[in-house]
Amino acid sequence: MSEATGNDKTDVPEGGAPPGEAGAQWLTHKQIMIVLPGLLMAMLLAVLDQLVVGTALPRIVGDLGGVSHLSWVVTAYVLASTITTPFYGKLGDMYGRKKFFIAAIIIFLAGSALSGLSQSMVQLITFRAIQGLGAGGLMVGAMATIGEIVPPRQRGKYMSYFMVVMMLATVAGPLVGGWITTAFSWRWIFYINLPLGGAALVYVMATLHMPPRRVEHRIDYLGGILLGVIATSIILVATWGGTEYSWASAPVLVLIALAVGSLVAFIAVERRAAEPMLPLHLFQNRNFSLTMVLTFFVGLSLFGAMTFLPLYQQTVQGASPTVSGLLLTPLMVGSAITSIVAGQAVTRTGRYKMFPIIGGAVMTIGMFMLSRLGVSTTRLETSLDYVVLGLGMGFLMQMVSLIAQNSVELRDVGVASSARMFFQQMGGSLGVAAFGAVFASRLNSAMTSAGGQFHVSGAAVDPATVTSLPAALRHQVYIAISHAVQGVFVWVVPASVLIFALALFIKEVPLRSGAPDREQPAAEPELVG
Incomplete structure (x- = not known):
């Protein structure tokens, strides 16, 4: 496939482009259909892995023990993916989408391999968090890439493919997890990601060509950290409130206060940041x-x-x-x-x-x-x-x-x-x-x-x-x-x-x-x- 500056693109002249899209270069339908399978495969992996683990949890507990920490096998993945999503979105805007998309796939695959090799519940939770660090980039990378290579009027028909994949994963996740766990082992719900993710990695590297980009600004690390604290506090309140702790307990109230305080600080930081993580x-x-x-x-x-x-x-x-x-x-x-x-x-x-x-x-x-x-x-x-x-x-x-x-x-x-x-x-x-x-x-x-x-x-x-x-x-x-x-x-x-x-x-x-x-x-x- 040709580079993004190839002659077979449909260029948007500056006079017809809105602010910020002057000189934007979109891919043709043929080129989009070549790139699309890799994006869909990456999205499928991220969504499927969030759902596939549920049916395997009883077997995991039977093998590794640690039933009191069982919910964290899911929570660690969700929390890590949520925290990293804004980073992938912003850094991709600043320095180019492809390199961070590829990095996300590699991190996800490393987390998958390590999760399958886990020998304790603590190890599995840690490695699931690593998986989540990559999953956040898979989802935002796929959707943002469509936003860069497809004109807005054409995006609806391509986004419908993502919707179908997400619904397919919602239904297939528990089915696939149950079948793999029964037929093989719970470890294979993670190992199966390796050939699929490896194929997605090679495919994306070979077909996705986007123009280089670099914005000379400092990365808004403080804004990203505060956003992560907000997400962590909210998810922990949702996870622990009414179950591990009562809603009026000190840990839950402290987390709520931390979320509110971090939100106030985040707004203040984003107003002054040269390249804010979430521009207000x-x-x-x-x-x-x-x-x-x-x-x-x-x-x-x-x-x-x-x-x-x-x-x-x-x-x-x-x-x-x-x-x-x-x-x-x-x-x-x-x-x-x-x-x-x-x-x-x-x-x-x-x-x-x-x-x-x-x-x-x-x-x-x-x-x-x-x-x-x-x-x-x-x-x-x-x-x-x-x-x-x-x-x-x-x-x-x-x-x-x-x-x-x-x-x-x-x-x-x-x-x-x-x-x-x-x-x-x-x-x-x-x-x-x-x-x-x-x-x-x-x-x-x-x-x-x-x-x-x-x-x-x-x-x-x-x-x-x-x-x-x-x-x-x-x-x-x-x-x-x-x-x-x-x-x-x-x-x-x-x-x-x-x-x-x-x-x-x-x-x-x-x-x-x-x-x-x-x-x-x-x-x-x-x-x-």
Whole structure:
């Protein structure tokens, strides 16, 4: 493949490019399709590895012990990837995307190999954190690269591929993890990354050619550290609050105070930094600010609430872990359909505002349907609910990324991509904590009202334990779990309505094409107020 300065690009002359994109050079469709598989493979690895471990955790505990630290096998990965995401986005903007993308793949592969070789739970948690350090760069690198090589008007159809891959990973993760663990060993859920990641590494190195870039400014290390402290504090509050510690305990309150104090310090630092980790001026753009709030509530409502569906499926509906994953297939199908439709429509028309509005409305309907789950709800009925929810997700999620990237100059496309992922992860972490508290409260309340003997602390309920209960008590637990899950989705519905309401305020700034539009000049970003 030729270099990014080759003659087969579609150049955007300075007169037709908006500020910050003068002289931007986009790849042709053929070249994009050559690069795309490597980006999708990297994204698949990052998302899949976040989900594939869950089904292997019982085997891991049986082999390594350390059950009290079990949750950290997942938390360490999520925490490390969240903290490093802003760094990859900003450094890629400053010094070029490819070198950091390749570094992320290498770090991820090293963490995978070491995780498979772990001989203790402490080692596994440490090596999972190393994996996460690379995973943060895989996700933001893939999305930001699309922002650099594809004109905004064309991005929708290519971003739909990423949406399909993410939904595929969501369904396939638990299935693949369960199959590999059963057929081989839990260690192979990490070893399998080596040939796949190695192929992605070689492919990206061979096909991805981007223009060199260097911004002569000091790296905003202090801003990055403070952002990491904020993320760590929030995720630890979400992980420990109501489970390890009560919400009013000293550790939780200290973490909340640390998050607030770090946020104040972060804002002060970013105002003075020569090259801020997260430029505050971006939030003066109405669309950028709206997409950050939107993605936060998408993370809070979607990922927070979906956490409790497998428990409902594996207890009330009697599904095995493998079947539980398969039951989410309608969700993937629905989101894939609307994601592709929306992407193609945006490419043809250049208009996108209607899709997050429709997505928010359909997502609200889907969440309302799920708020009616009960003991007698059939798998067919829940499948229809998942289809509706998936249809809304497909219209919404990729459009949020597209609007965020279109709201900033080309030099900040990595920051926009990493900020979207950061806010989504923060929303998801807080959603799990908040809805976990709702779930546990309603579950215990329902059991107390029924005179049951079953009690839980936090949001943890083991399906195997529930299945082993006497029939009468088990039925009471089923009713209580249904009641608790209903309560979670009842609270999610207002959050979904808020997503719909916020989408109404998005301004439809024309998407820039690969060639200048002589009839309609590029619009300047609209400032808040």
